[in-house]
Amino acid sequence: GIQVEQSPPDLILQEGANSTLRCNFSDSVNNLQWFHQNPWGQLINLFYIPSGTKQNGRLSATTVATERYSLLYISSSQTTDSGVYFCAVEKYGNQFYFGTGTSLTVIP
Amino acid sequence: NAGVTQTPKFQVLKTGQSMTLQCAQDMNHEYMSWYRQDPGMGLRLIHYSVGAGITDQGEVPNGYNVSRSTTEDFPLRLLSAAPSQTSVYFCASSPVRQGPYQPQHFGDGTRLSIL
Numbered sequence: 001g002i003q004v005e006q007s008p009p010d011l012i013l014q015e016g017a018n019s020t021l022r023c024n025f026s027d028s029v030n031n032l033q034w035f036h037q038n039p040w041g042q043l044i045n046l047f048y049i050p051s052g053t054k055q056n057g058r059l060s061a062t063t064v065a066t067e068r069y070s071l072l073y074i075s076s077s078q079t080t081d082s083g084v085y086f087c088a089v090e091k092y093g094n095q096f097y098f099g100t101g102t103s104l105t106v107i108p
Numbered sequence: 109n110a111g112v113t114q115t116p117k118f119q120v121l122k123t124g125q126s127m128t129l130q131c132a133q134d135m136n137h138e139y140m141s142w143y144r145q146d147p148g149m150g151l152r153l154i155h156y157s158v159g160a161g162i163t164d165q166g167e168v169p170n171g172y173n174v175s176r177s178t179t180e181d182f183p184l185r186l187l188s189a190a191p192s193q194t195s196v197y198f199c200a201s202s203p204v205r206q207g208p209y210q211p212q213h214f215g216d217g218t219r220l221s222i223l
Contacts, residue, residue, distance in 0.1 A: 033211075042216055042217075048211060096141075097153075098152070
């Protein structure tokens with residue numbers, strides 16, 4: 001399978017601060033997605049981004065496929081951003097491999 | 109607009125018992141999958157299906173069976189539960205991708221404890 005490493009494993013921010021989460025993967029992929037798991041355990045799609053850059057409000061993501069990494073940027077963080085952020089990749093055949101996640105806590 | 113529905117939300121079993129985790133979706137999605145989430149390990153794919161009558165193994169299939177008799181339902185069976193199967197189980201669905209991106213929709217999870 002594909003190895004997916006996320007960093008940092010834990011992050012504590014003051015409300016209003018910015019952050020960058022990183023996802024490294026061990027092989028070329030056809031699909032890369034970022035998810036947010038909220039404190040109630042629900043998984044929410046954030047981005048589908050196998051390459052390039054996308055933005056959605058305060059969140060943006062960049063994937064450099066040739067160098068096998070993706071970055072998730074969170075600007076002006078809010079307490080509702082707390083939770084775990086996962087990167088998941090798919091090479092082929094509908095088999096997704098998840099990273100171990102970055103646990104984010106935003107303090108008021 | 110139910111999306112992906114998992115039942116039960118919580119379950120406690122004794123070692124050796126059998127159980128079926130239910131997953132149903134009302135979006136007419138061809139692709140459905142089961143993941144388990146363990147502390148510090150992210151989600152790992154157990155089994156998946158690309159349509160009725162078609163299933164395949166994921167990364168960690170041992171100890172689990174699946175079937176797909178209808179488009180809507182994709183149950184996960186534990187034939188003889190073991191403590192190592194204590195986990196949170198997620199079901200997901202999406203249209204089979206043959207072009208533009210189609211996001212996966214996740215259920216709210218089933219927390220399973222095996223004593």
